[in-house]
Amino acid sequence: MTPKSETRERILEEAARLFHEQGYSATGISTILRRAGVNSGSLYHFFPGKDALLIGVxxxxxxxxxxxxxxxAEGASSDPIERVFALLEVYRRGLLVSGCTRGCPVGNLALELGDRKPRARALMNEYFAAWTGRVQTWLAAADDRLPAQLDRESLSRLVLAVMEGGVMQxxxxxxxxxxDAAVAQLRSYFRLLASYSRREPAEAFRSAEGDSFLEPVEAAEPAETADASGWRYW
Amino acid sequence: MTPKSETRERILEEAARLFHEQGYSATGISTILRRAGVNSGSLYHFFPGKDALLIGVxxxxxxxxxxxxxxxAEGASSDPIERVFALLEVYRRGLLVSGCTRGCPVGNLALELGDRKPRARALMNEYFAAWTGRVQTWLAAADDRLPAQLDRESLSRLVLAVMEGGVMQxxxxxxxxxxDAAVAQLRSYFRLLASYSRREPAEAFRSAEGDSFLEPVEAAEPAETADASGWRYW
DNA sequence: CCATGGCTTGATTGATCAATCAATCATAAT
DNA sequence: ATTATGATTGATTGATCAATCAAGCCATGG
Incomplete structure (x- = not known):
């Protein structure tokens, strides 16, 4: 038995696939057991409960x-910006080989679980942070092709949003x-950034102040959106 | 006793909220009944089953x-491009008033249900189509501030991806x-598009041909990604 | 006055759920 | 050979699930 038993790995693999395809709540322990060819006792030997299994996944x-x-993604190209798009292509392949049933396994769980499982949310955050962190590394390596004023962390968040939002659609x-459409637009954005970095600094990156979008709102408002008839939506 | 009974509306409202917060599978009928102050018979009088309730939602x-x-979003500004960002701000408000537990109600269900409920997926598609369709209308109204070669449908898909991906994160x-970070980058993209539309047509929009990203892949490959050890991920 | 039909009641069903546990097996250390 | 430890078995538990249904309520129209 390898450091982490083979049975344990098989359980995790099937659980991961099922959580990805059907979601956490919709996946029954019995289904995992059947697909992994394991008895319930074995599963509960390795994982105290379904929550712990989720953490393991x-x-x-x-x-x-x-x-x-x-x-x-890094192996696909030595050009750092191409690596960003190679990364997106990894997920595109995942969509294709699964008939658009599997995109980002963590994204699904992030939306499904929200903040109801704090430990799980922390791990998903870590996942996203590692993901966008690597993108930032690549962006840094392409420093000469990006405007100096550009916020690289924001851009990496956009790349992740395009991936997750694209997968969802x-x-x-x-x-x-x-x-593909969303990625093509992201590509166009990178092209524009590259050509702009070759010209004058442009006012396009002048930070967001005076930009009505990121205004107060924060802790404002009676925290209730209602129309004339008193209807609430959120 | 409005055309569609008040009880029915109350059930739908609570079901919508619970599906949004917890997901479809994780939400029990009994919880909906309790929150709506209704008996099970009433619910099943209006909806033949949980699936039908989902469709109703x-x-x-x-x-x-x-x-x-x-x-x-349209009321927030008369400027068509500002309407796009006002639309995004609507979801931002939803995040704020709910403590980041509620973003786009349809997005959650889209990822959770996948293709397991065809009727539901058709409705979600319709929802996204209406959403991006309206964005396209606004983009068309800002025709003078966008490069002529720009594909407006793709751009609307990007906007939706930014919203959904941003909400997920x-x-x-x-x-x-x-x-906010993802939206700020989208804003920057729009600024660049606007300044480019004022200059020469640029090669930045020269369609995607010669672009390695959207190549074959389609029906190619043994449809299996494996590394040296025979491991599969997707 | 009764009859009709939309709506509500709430106990109840069988299925499925996550989880338990005493017993057994396999392996390796002593 | 003996014991200890880890892994596996599979029947079983009680809780919860979606769904059912016979009975009653009540407003309207005849």
Whole structure:
């Protein structure tokens, strides 16, 4: 038995797949057991409960992020910006080979679980941080092709949003087209950034002050949106 | 006793809120009944089953998209591009008033249900199509500030991806910051598009041909990604 | 006055859920 | 050979799930 028993790995693998395809709540322990060819006692020998299994799955995703997602993207190109798009292409492949049923395994869980499982949310945050962190590394390596005033962390958040939002639309549409469309626009943005970095500093990056979008709102408002009839939506 | 009974509306409202916060599978009928102050027989009088309730909730979201999402965004500004960002701000408010637990109600369900409920997926597609369609209308109204070669449908898909991806990150982080970051970058993209539309046509929009990102892949490959050890990830 | 039909009541069903546990097996250390 | 430890078995638990249904309520129209 390897350091972490083979049975344990098989359970995690099937649980990860099922959580990804059906979600956490919709996946029954019995289904995991059947698919993994294991008895319930074995599962509860390794994991005290379903929650712990979820944590194990997320830890596995975190461990696999480097070898199965980031390294392949880095291997696809030596150009740092192309690596960003190679990263997106990794997820595109995931969509294609699964018939648009599987995109980002962590993204699904992030929306499903929200803040109801604090430990899980911390791990998902860690996952996203590692993901965007690596993108920032690449952006830093392409320093000469990006405007100096550009906030690289924000840009990495945009890249992640495009991936997750694109995957969601692809899953809803049953087609990669919306994903491709969003990525194509991101590509266009990078082209514009590159050409702008070659010209004058431009006012396009003058920070967001005077920008009505990021105003107070924060702790303002009676925290209730209602129309004339007293209807609430949120 | 309005055309569609008040009880029915109350059930739909509570179901929508619970599906949004906890997801479809994680929400029990009994919880909906308790929160709506209704007996099970009443619910099953209006909806043959939980699936039908889901459909009803999605139809309600579709019906409320116009009055509670799109019209407020249009009312916030007469400038068509500002309307795009006002639309994003609507969701930002939703995040804030809910402590980052509620973003886009349809997005959550889209990722959770995938293609397991065809009728539901069709409605979610319709929702996204209406959403991006309106954005395209606004983009068309700002025709003079966008490069002629720009694909407006793709851009609307990007806007939706930014919203959904931003909401997901905000939910995972328990903070609107990632959402704001992604939106700020989208804003920057729009600024660049505007300044470019004032200059020469630029090669930045020369379609995607010769662009390695959108190549074959389609029906190619043994449809399996494995590393040296035979490991599969997707 | 009754009859009709939309709506509500709430106990109840069987299925499925996550989780338990005493017993057994396998392996390796002593 | 003996014991200890880890891993596995699978029947079983009580809780919760979605869904059912016979009975009653009540407003309207005849």
């Amino acid at each position: 997320l830890e596995r995703h975190l461990a696999l992020l480097e070898p199965f997602i980031l390294l392949p 692809a899953r809803a549409a049953g087609s990669v087209d919306p994903f | 999605l139809e309600r979201h579709l019906a409320l998209l116009e009055p509670f999402i799109l019209l407020p 905000a939910r995972a982080a328990g903070s609107v910051d990632p959402f």
